[in-house]
Amino acid sequence: GAVVSQHPSRVICKSGTSVKIECRSLDFQATTMFWYRQFPKQSLMLMATSNEGSKATYEQGVEKDKFLINHASLTLSTLTVTSAHPEDSSFYICSAEPPGGAGDTQYFGPGTRLTVL
């Protein structure tokens, strides 16, 4: 099946620093990528939808200036957590959708664990 990778898998940073997480579709071109956030024992919450070459669409309550999303190519989307604080500590998961796909063709990355000290 299709493979989506995320890098890094884990990151620990100091409060106030910025962290960039990469999401790559390895064997297909993804016109749409999604970024999710998961708290312990909670469901995945969609943060934003990213379309190649255009601005991301953020879900209600997600700060677009804090969570910067760039989808510069058909195989790469990045999420930058700016001026991270301990409350940003979470598990971040991306997914990628091939062109013409429906919701059931989202392919998920393995996630990135962010810990902000």
Added chain:
Amino acid sequence: GDSVTQMEGPVTLSEEAFLTINCTYTATGYPSLFWYVQYPGEGLQLLLKATEADDKGSNKGFEATYRKETTSFHLEKGSVQVSDSAVYFCALTRGGSNYKLTFGKGTLLTVNP
């Protein structure tokens, strides 16, 4: 808004036991329903889906039937294996321009030999 409620885990079973993980949903219209599975260290994978009422999704011995009257999509397997140990997520989508998925909290299943 849309929501998905699935049974709290963790669930621990012996090999060859019967598995049920309950899932109910709240959504307007006619959502499509999904079960995703996440094996340790891997990304979520689609396990099965159903797009219309009374549809039964099935894969790898797992089944779930779309019950509109009870707004449920319970996951079942007649005989679990150790390799089924994973986190299972129930989800729905109402389609639209970007097929936004709404997930349940996930249920951790551990199958012991």
